[in-house]
Amino acid sequence: MVALSLPGPVRRYFENWFEVRNPPSGDSILLHNRRLYILPTGFGYLFAIMLLFLFLAAINYQNSMAYMLTFMLVSLVIISLWQTHKNLLGITVKLNIPRPVFRGEMCELEFEVSHPNNSRRFAIGIQYRNQPPVYLKLQALGSTKAKLKLPTGRRGLFKPAGITVFTRYPTGLFHAWGWLRFDLPILVYPRPLQDARLQQSLVEQLDGQTSTSTIEGDDFAGLREHRVGESLRHISWKAYAQGRGLLTKTFQGQARPSLWIDWQSMTQGSAEDRLSDMAAMVLAAENEEQKYGLRLPGTMIEQSYGNAHKHNCLQALAVFRQTDIEQEIPLEGD
Amino acid sequence: MKAIEQNLPIRSISQEISSSSSVFAVCFCFLFSIAPHFPHLPLWVSGIVGFALGWRCLQNLGKLREIPRWLLIPMVIIGGLGVFAEYWTVVGRDAGLALLTVMTALKFLESRRQRDLLILVFLCYFLIATHFLFSQSILTATLMFATLIVTTATLITINQREAQISVADLLRSSSHLVLMSIPLMLILFVLVPRIPGPLWGLTNEQRGGITGLSDSMSPGKISNLIRSNEVAFRVDFDGRIPAQNQLYWRGPVMAHFTGFRWSQVPRKPLGQPTLSVSEPPISYTVTLEPNGERWLLALDVPTRLVAGSVMTADFQLTSKKEVNDLLRYKTESRLAYQFGLDESEDYLKLTRSYPEQYNPKTIALGKSLAAKHGDSMEIVNAALSMFSKEAFFYTLKPPLLGNNVVDDFLFGSRRGFCEHYAGSFALLMRAAGIPARIVTGYQGGEFNSVGNYMIVRQSDAHAWTEVWIEDRGWIRIDPTAAVSPDRIELGLDDALADEISNFRIQTRNPIFGNLLYGWDNLQHSWNNWVLNYDERKQRDFLSKLDMGIDNWSDMVITLVVMLSAITGVFWFIAWYRERPPRPATYELLFRCLLRKLAHRGIEKKASEDTRAFLRRVAADDFPQRDQLEHIIDLYNRIKYGRSGASPLALNQMRSLINSLQP
Numbered sequence: 001m002v003a004l005s006l007p008g009p010v011r012r013y014f015e016n017w018f019e020v021r022n023p024p025s026g027d028s029i030l031l032h033n034r035r036l037y038i039l040p041t042g043f044g045y046l047f048a049i050m051l052l053f054l055f056l057a058a059i060n061y062q063n064s065m066a067y068m069l070t071f072m073l074v075s076l077v078i079i080s081l082w083q084t085h086k087n088l089l090g091i092t093v094k095l096n097i098p099r100p101v102f103r104g105e106m107c108e109l110e111f112e113v114s115h116p117n118n119s120r121r122f123a124i125g126i127q128y129r130n131q132p133p134v135y136l137k138l139q140a141l142g143s144t145k146a147k148l149k150l151p152t153g154r155r156g157l158f159k160p161a162g163i164t165v166f167t168r169y170p171t172g173l174f175h176a177w178g179w180l181r182f183d184l185p186i187l188v189y190p191r192p193l194q195d196a197r198l199q200q201s202l203v204e205q206l207d208g209q210t211s212t213s214t215i216e217g218d219d220f221a222g223l224r225e226h227r228v229g230e231s232l233r234h235i236s237w238k239a240y241a242q243g244r245g246l247l248t249k250t251f252q253g254q255a256r257p258s259l260w261i262d263w264q265s266m267t268q269g270s271a272e273d274r275l276s277d278m279a280a281m282v283l284a285a286e287n288e289e290q291k292y293g294l295r296l297p298g299t300m301i302e303q304s305y306g307n308a309h310k311h312n313c314l315q316a317l318a319v320f321r322q323t324d325i326e327q328e329i330p331l332e333g334d
Numbered sequence: 335m336k337a338i339e340q341n342l343p344i345r346s347i348s349q350e351i352s353s354s355s356s357v358f359a360v361c362f363c364f365l366f367s368i369a370p371h372f373p374h375l376p377l378w379v380s381g382i383v384g385f386a387l388g389w390r391c392l393q394n395l396g397k398l399r400e401i402p403r404w405l406l407i408p409m410v411i412i413g414g415l416g417v418f419a420e421y422w423t424v425v426g427r428d429a430g431l432a433l434l435t436v437m438t439a440l441k442f443l444e445s446r447r448q449r450d451l452l453i454l455v456f457l458c459y460f461l462i463a464t465h466f467l468f469s470q471s472i473l474t475a476t477l478m479f480a481t482l483i484v485t486t487a488t489l490i491t492i493n494q495r496e497a498q499i500s501v502a503d504l505l506r507s508s509s510h511l512v513l514m515s516i517p518l519m520l521i522l523f524v525l526v527p528r529i530p531g532p533l534w535g536l537t538n539e540q541r542g543g544i545t546g547l548s549d550s551m552s553p554g555k556i557s558n559l560i561r562s563n564e565v566a567f568r569v570d571f572d573g574r575i576p577a578q579n580q581l582y583w584r585g586p587v588m589a590h591f592t593g594f595r596w597s598q599v600p601r602k603p604l605g606q607p608t609l610s611v612s613e614p615p616i617s618y619t620v621t622l623e624p625n626g627e628r629w630l631l632a633l634d635v636p637t638r639l640v641a642g643s644v645m646t647a648d649f650q651l652t653s654k655k656e657v658n659d660l661l662r663y664k665t666e667s668r669l670a671y672q673f674g675l676d677e678s679e680d681y682l683k684l685t686r687s688y689p690e691q692y693n694p695k696t697i698a699l700g701k702s703l704a705a706k707h708g709d710s711m712e713i714v715n716a717a718l719s720m721f722s723k724e725a726f727f728y729t730l731k732p733p734l735l736g737n738n739v740v741d742d743f744l745f746g747s748r749r750g751f752c753e754h755y756a757g758s759f760a761l762l763m764r765a766a767g768i769p770a771r772i773v774t775g776y777q778g779g780e781f782n783s784v785g786n787y788m789i790v791r792q793s794d795a796h797a798w799t800e801v802w803i804e805d806r807g808w809i810r811i812d813p814t815a816a817v818s819p820d821r822i823e824l825g826l827d828d829a830l831a832d833e834i835s836n837f838r839i840q841t842r843n844p845i846f847g848n849l850l851y852g853w854d855n856l857q858h859s860w861n862n863w864v865l866n867y868d869e870r871k872q873r874d875f876l877s878k879l880d881m882g883i884d885n886w887s888d889m890v891i892t893l894v895v896m897l898s899a900i901t902g903v904f905w906f907i908a909w910y911r912e913r914p915p916r917p918a919t920y921e922l923l924f925r926c927l928l929r930k931l932a933h934r935g936i937e938k939k940a941s942e943d944t945r946a947f948l949r950r951v952a953a954d955d956f957p958q959r960d961q962l963e964h965i966i967d968l969y970n971r972i973k974y975g976r977s978g979a980s981p982l983a984l985n986q987m988r989s990l991i992n993s994l995q996p
Contacts (some may be wrong), residue, residue: 035911043452050456054463060532062659065466065475068523072482075457075518078897079511082904117912123494125807170507171486172452172493320438 024181028094047081052274079170100187114143123169153330187306223247364489386439525893546625550597562792572617582634585775593692615666623782633667674807681995685769755813769802785855916923
């Protein structure tokens with residue numbers, strides 16, 4: 001398909017047509033007739049040209065068998081049009097909830113492809129735009145997982161779009177495909193910058209902090225309610241066995257220092273650089289087992305720690321100043 | 335929308351590096367489709383094929399490196415020049431095939447990507463067509479059908495990608511594809527309007543090794559032909575089949591004699607027909623195997639012209655171009671006739687002339703015959719009775735003759751075949767002053783009782799004479815009949831049963847014979863219905879079907895309708911088999927509920943699961959909250975409960991949903 005440059009109303013008509021037929025649907029898509037498209041491949045056209053030559057030769061030599069061969073191949077084209085289409089028909093593609101990644105890392109999309117029919121499916125590819133596809137095959141009533149790895153080009157929250165499930169089986173003369181548009185977002189955090197300067201500023205901020213009870217330490221200090229994200233190692237299983245619920249053992253020791261990761265204090269570089277710095281600080285703070293909070297223009301996340309808190313912070317950084325969820329996964333070089 | 339604007343990833347896929355198994359598959363496929371051509375190809379071309387395939391396979395196994403591109407280009411040039419040197423052209427059937435073969439073989443050496451392999455497979459498909467320029471027999475067609483399956487299997491392998499699939503499975507899916515194409519192919523074959531060719535000039539190339547009549551006759555020529563069991567032509571008679579001894583199939587007429595060899599004299603087309611006939615004509619259709627010559631065989635004598643041919647003054651049907659393809663023509667003949675009454679004086683003079691220096695004894699005998707008998711007819715009969723009364727022998731293995739072939743035969747060996755008898759008789763007549771000439775052709779034929787037609791083989795080749803007699807014109811005289819009446823009455827095999835053992839003797843066996851006749855009948859029908867299906871045959875066939883398809887546009891419309899119908903059925907079957915399972919009734923009812931709620935502005939978010947949504951709805955200040963909760967309860971009980979969807983619960987759910995205010 002070539003890029004469409006159509007007059008407004010026609011374009012809107014097509015957009016509408018596309019939306020109606022390919023609504024983003026939850027996390028799984030059933031490829032039925034209305035969702036499947038099929039067009040000849042370059043080889044399909046080449047084959048057609050060859051058939052034309054064959055036909056001319058048959059006429060010229062008045063050779064009945066050459067006619068027959070030509071017609072046989074024409075029929076083969078028609079049958080393979082149908083078979084290529086059939087190879088995708090009725091397949092369900094489910095996208096497992098993608099894990100967030102940092103910008104620059106490969107984003108891994110795991111698809112579960114299955115079909116409820118008693119036929120085998122071959123050479124089914126899943127592809128994002130012009131990226132190298134992954135291929136899979138399905139046994140009768142089968143289900144297969146396929147992982148598509150995409151390089152990520154920008155931070156933000158994105159909806160997978162432009163992903164197709166396609167096939168050229170059996171003859172490669174046709175390319176049948178369906179658009180995979182899911183409601184599941186892909187989260188790309190800013191790329192964390194590992195920087196000595198950052199470490200320095202962390203240390204400076206932490207000077208003169210008082211000690212508090214923490215889960216790490218030398219002397220047992222008492223029990224408090226368990227927080228999601230805390231290691232199971234620190235749960236007081238004795239208390240749990242006594243029916244007092246999940247409690248975490250705390251210890252007296254070096255206090256967990258706390259800090260604020262603040263947009264305003266980041267003065268160097270562009271907005272993206274600042275976000276990268278902040279992401280790195282989040283990771284570093286979490287790594288150093290500190291309490292940290294995040295201040296962004298219009299957003300504030302209270303000081304806390306733990307995995308969930310880290311992801312909250314990173315997500316806030318990822319979607320910062322992103323107005324809308326984009327229907328596209330930006331690639332490197334975009 | 336952005337999504338559909340993007341280019342389809344066509345390029346990147348065809349650029350993928352091909353797997354090693356598909357390289358092997360393509361090598362095998364090419365070998366399979368080129369192998370039957372090896373006899374027609376120069377040895378060095380076959381050598382290049384072997385070299386390229388061998389190299390590519392070894393390269394694939396990691397035993398050899400890829401040939402560098404700078405070496406490939408000179409190889410391509412040398413290959414092209416080689417073909418040119420071999421044929422002095424690069425177009426036409428033979429040179430074109432050699433060029434295609436060389437270039438395809440060399441293409442193997444630089445094929446790494448998916449794209450290259452696909453192109454090679456396309457070339458294999460094309461190669462299948464080239465076989466039909468050499469032969470269109472049933473056997474070739476069967477072999478090519480197998481090649482088509484192999485080629486298609488190869489195409490599938492290439493598109494198969496990582497998935498491993500057994501060869502048996504591959505061949506099965508390929509046969510499936512090919513077999514399913516057959517009905518469509520038949521429709522196309524019958525209904526695609528045939529265009530009379532050729533579109534551009536053809537180099538009318540001869541097939542190699544054709545056996546058949548020659549344009550000259552000398553001792554040994556026909557008896558060589560006799561050993562061939564090949565079919566010369568087949569004849570379907572419209573009505574009565576003439577008796578065996580009437581079946582003289584007229585071919586080249588030879589009036590020029592060098593003392594050793596008889597040859598044709600160019601003659602003008604017949605102007606005014608000078609034929610007088612009494613009996614009704616015999617009507618029949620001849621399917622002539624390609625003979626590389628211009629003559630068309632017809633029963634003595636033809637009285638109807640065939641399209642694209644002329645009738646010469648000596649009643650010989652001559653095609654305007656060489657018969658290099660199977661030719662089918664309908665014509666008529668008269669068995670009782672008189673022609674040549676007004677033969678030109680020049681031609682009569684020619685047919686009386688002979689070289690004086692050879693065969694003096696025969697010439698003397700001829701002259702003495704003329705002196706002894708006054709009447710021409712008496713001379714003829716005297717010569718014939720000499721053949722029948724004296725010790726002449728009819729044999730396929732005549733001894734070698736010297737310079738004066740006729741003298742050596744008549745006065746020496748006296749053992750000969752039809753060309754000896756016809757030749758010496760004609761010379762005798764000429765010496766006696768009677769115009770005489772040789773007619774070559776075929777005599778007899780065998781009746782195929784399975785298909786009700788007559789088969790005439792090369793082994794039926796025959797030569798006889800015609801003499802010209804005042805007031806009677808040209809009369810057929812067959813001296814062989816005087817020597818060996820069996821040859822004419824019963825056919826060659828009976829006449830020479832102890833010298834030859836061939837097809838016809840085998841057909842005497844009732845079971846084997848019927849099988850052989852059945853096979854021949856199949857070939858005959860193939861010739862008639864498949865190979866001869868041209869513009870005219872198509873028109874005849876469609877009018878016989880009587881469906882009102884009688885012009886070009888009707889054919890196209892019928893074609894499109896039938897193709898769409900068949901494809902439609904296929905699509906329907908696919909859709910029916912792969913249709914999404916029908917949702918359960920309670921799910922349909924639930925959707926109905928969702929629609930009703932949506933109507934009120936309460937919509938289910940895609941991310942929300944059903945239970946959470948229902949909880950949200952019920953928690954709102956919903957006017958019919960109790961009812962809704964009841965529905966939700968029912969839904970959950972049906973969906974997750976042990977009793978499932980009882981009719982009672984479903985009815986209850988339906989009535990509750992109906993009672994909800996929209």
